[in-house]
Amino acid sequence: MTISKSQIKDLLDENREHECDSFGEDICVRIAAIADLPTRFGDFQIVAFRNNRDNKEHVAIVHGDVCGGEEVLTRLHSECLTGDALGSLRCDCRDQLQSSLETIAAEKQGIVLYLRQEGRGIGLVNKIRAYGLQDHGLDTVEANLALGFRDDEREYGVAAHMLASLKVKSIRLMTNNPRKIEDLEKHGVKVTERVPHVLPPNKHNAFYLKTKATKSGHFIDLNGYKHLMEQDDRPILQGMDEDQIKVVESQTAPKSSNGSEAG
Ligand SMILES: [Zn+2]
Numbered sequence: 564m565t566i567s568k569s570q571i572k573d574l575l576d577e578n579r580e581h582e583c584d585s586f587g588e589d590i591c592v593r594i595a596a597i598a599d600l601p602t603r604f605g606d607f608q609i610v611a612f613r614n615n616r617d618n619k620e621h622v623a624i625v626h627g628d629v630c631g632g633e634e635v636l637t638r639l640h641s642e643c644l645t646g647d648a649l650g651s652l653r654c655d656c657r658d659q660l661q662s663s664l665e666t667i668a669a670e671k672q673g674i675v676l677y678l679r680q681e682g683r684g685i686g687l688v689n690k691i692r693a694y695g696l697q698d699h700g701l702d703t704v705e706a707n708l709a710l711g712f713r714d715d716e717r718e719y720g721v722a723a724h725m726l727a728s729l730k731v732k733s734i735r736l737m738t739n740n741p742r743k744i745e746d747l748e749k750h751g752v753k754v755t756e757r758v759p760h761v762l763p764p765n766k767h768n769a770f771y772l773k774t775k776a777t778k779s780g781h782f783i784d785l786n787g788y789k790h791l792m793e794q795d796d797r798p799i800l801q802g803m804d805e806d807q808i809k810v811v812e813s814q815t816a817p818k819s820s821n822g823s824e825a826g
């Protein structure tokens with residue numbers, strides 16, 4: 564079961580003139596196009612959204628007929644050019660994206676909301692600036708700050724609107740960050756369950772099993788890079804002990820640029 568041709572026509576028709584203020588002043592998205600998207604991770608449909616306030620384009624990668632669906636397994640993913648497309652090892656975004664697509668493809672229905680908010684909203688240049696600061700041996704405080712001045716609220720507003728546009732009634736959220744559920748609920752999303760996001764270890768992420776997180780929740784990889792939080796939450800790796808899982812679940816990315824999260 565997929566979103567049918569007649570459903571697609573209805574969705575496009577009703578979105579054509581859509582305009583609302585329900586999710587924040589600068590957030591109103593319209594479904595602009597829908598197409599099949601077979602991938603190496605499974606068969607999906609891709610739903611392209613345009614924000615008619617800031618012209619940002621987002622996509623929902625959808626498996627099954629999610630319209631009107633309840634308890635739809637859902638994952639929020641923030642765009643990461645360096646990780647998702649280039650295979651960067653400075654973050655684990657690509658592993659997270661791939662495993663969420665594979666998990667969702669195995670379900671009856673599910674959604675990955677791919678939010679075009681690079682570096683969690685700070686933009687590509689600021690993200691690379693944060694990497695550069697790390698390369699020059701500066702404390703990660705600055706790097707954290709560079710990654711810290713994004714607007715979390717906005718991200719949840721966009722996600723909530725996309726789910727509403729797709730007429731999803733309730734979701735099971737794939738996340739290791741319990742606080743994220745509250746944030747989505749604040750924007751009117753009904754979340755019935757939290758599903759831990761667990762990754763299999765590979766040669767690139769196995770360091771998570773060996774290193775204790777630093778006080779601020781950063782993990783240091785085998786090349787000595789501290790991994791900044793580029794997604795909303797950290798993956799749990801198969802084989803992590805209880806203490807490590809606790810660190811993952813208790814940590815959240817900094818909410819604002821107040822610099823309280825020292826490195
Ligand atoms: Zn709207």
Ligand SMILES: [Zn+2]
Binds near residue numbers: 647653655
């Ligand atoms: Zn990344």
